[in-house]
Amino acid sequence: MPKAEPQWKFATEADEMVKKIIQTYPERFSHIDPDQLGCAMIEGKDPPDSQDWDCKINGITAPEQLFSKKTYVLHFFRSTWEKYDKRQRAAMLFRQIVRIPEEFDGKLAKEDLKDCRCLVKAFGLGYMNSPKLPDLLDAKQPLGGDGGEHE
Numbered sequence: 001m002p003k004a005e006p007q008w009k010f011a012t013e014a015d016e017m018v019k020k021i022i023q024t025y026p027e028r029f030s031h032i033d034p035d036q037l038g039c040a041m042i043e044g045k046d047p048p049d050s051q052d053w054d055c056k057i058n059g060i061t062a063p064e065q066l067f068s069k070k071t072y073v074l075h076f077f078r079s080t081w082e083k084y085d086k087r088q089r090a091a092m093l094f095r096q097i098v099r100i101p102e103e104f105d106g107k108l109a110k111e112d113l114k115d116c117r118c119l120v121k122a123f124g125l126g127y128m129n130s131p132k133l134p135d136l137l138d139a140k141q142p143l144g145g146d147g148g149e150h151e
Contacts, residue, residue, distance in 0.1 A: 006045035011081070014039035014074065018093050020137050025094075028143075031102045036071040039093075043078045054080045054128075057096040059106035071106050072097075088128055090136040091119060118143045 022029040095116040
């Protein structure tokens with residue numbers, strides 16, 4: 001019997017979390033139009049063991065932008081989403097959208113530290129697996145910095 005092909009699906013729960021992050025941290029994200037940012041997950045396939053990321057963001061620029069109403073897309077595996085709790089999901093999404101520059105033009109700021117400096121500074125290395133990681137959606141967290149490039 002042939003193996004089922006993986007499928008891409010809209011991730012509406014992630015879309016709603018991104019909107020809430022943008023509302024909770026306007027000093028960092030007021031330049032982001034949540035209607036031009038979409039989230040997708042791949043189902044029917046687990047990430048390879050060698051994969052070292054949980055979520056990626058892609059900018060959509062010309063000429064592809066002619067065919068899409070989105071300027072940015074975040075994507076991840078369903079199995080990754082399901083293994084994370086709400087706190088980890090919010091941090092995973094935050095870490096990617098902080099890379100969107102003020103111009104909101106489909107380009108991205110480079111990653112620093114292979115992570116998000118403001119989250120590492122606020123919650124320490126290994127924050128994703130720390131029981132002390134707060135829910136970034138429940139209450140605004142003091143993250144420090146000026147919200148600059150991937151701060």
